[in-house]
Amino acid sequence: MFETLRPRLVRHTDESGRELFDVEGAPLPDEVRRRVCHGAAVAATVLFDGTVAASWTRTSTSGTAGIDLCPFRALTGAQRSAVESEALRLLAFTDPGSEHRITWSPTE
Template sequence: MQYLRPLVHPAPSGTWNVRGATPFACAGWTGIRPQATAEDVRQMVRRYLAAFGPASVSDARAWSGVGGLREVFDQLRPELRVHADESGRELFDLLDAPAPQEDLPAPVRLLPEFDAPLLAYADRTRVMTDEVRRQVCVGAGVAATVLVDGTVAATWTVSRKGAVATLTVHPLRHLPPAARDEIETESARLLAFIHPDAEERRIHLLRSA
């Protein structure tokens, strides 16, 4: 029903760790159209590319679940920049999107569970190999991950026991010393953000896989 009709979650809407029926209310009074217009779909594509471009038509389709996007991309082609990947497949982006140099190093980033960059593409090998994906995407879960040079290199977890907070990094591939140093620095920053009141913060970077 959430995909077919305009609905809202009346308060209290939080259902994490709460069992039972989720309350809904009709949202007709909001003015939301029950059917998307052609311009709505074009705007959705623009918003998708603003967040995840460069991306292919199949990437946008996999992310949105909306069919018929090839025609939409063709309509938008005059306002898009077109790239090609190693296999010659077209990748689209907004004209004013930043275009970093190919040799620009990507900083280490710690992403939370279910973070969109891991799920926004049909071809997820652009961010992780199939072997790594099997360790990150288990059942319905998507682990919190560490990006090194723009691709998934590890997973991470946080635990708290009393006044001690611990962030543990589990490598999924070999990590050179420079990458390990950068991971430890970024992990310390994140742990301080998550648990600013902890009296002690520990970073455990396990041995490389």
């Protein structure tokens, strides 16, 4: 079955020389990869439709636990609400006795 799709796919080669396939016009993940991969470490990320849309970090000060979000692209109001809701659920689990705070950096 794959061989029937091969003529319609764009071919790339990775750093190891392996052949990679993609659909025509699909964005390459290289810029996002540079932003979230630091050596062997990978930043905490937010996914929408299978693509990285933002990174996040957890913060804590006396009595307040927070999540700082850094979007990589513009997010819809519904997407931002979904991220904030999930972040608040995470903080309720990790810091149940603290005040919770969500902050957004400007879109990069």
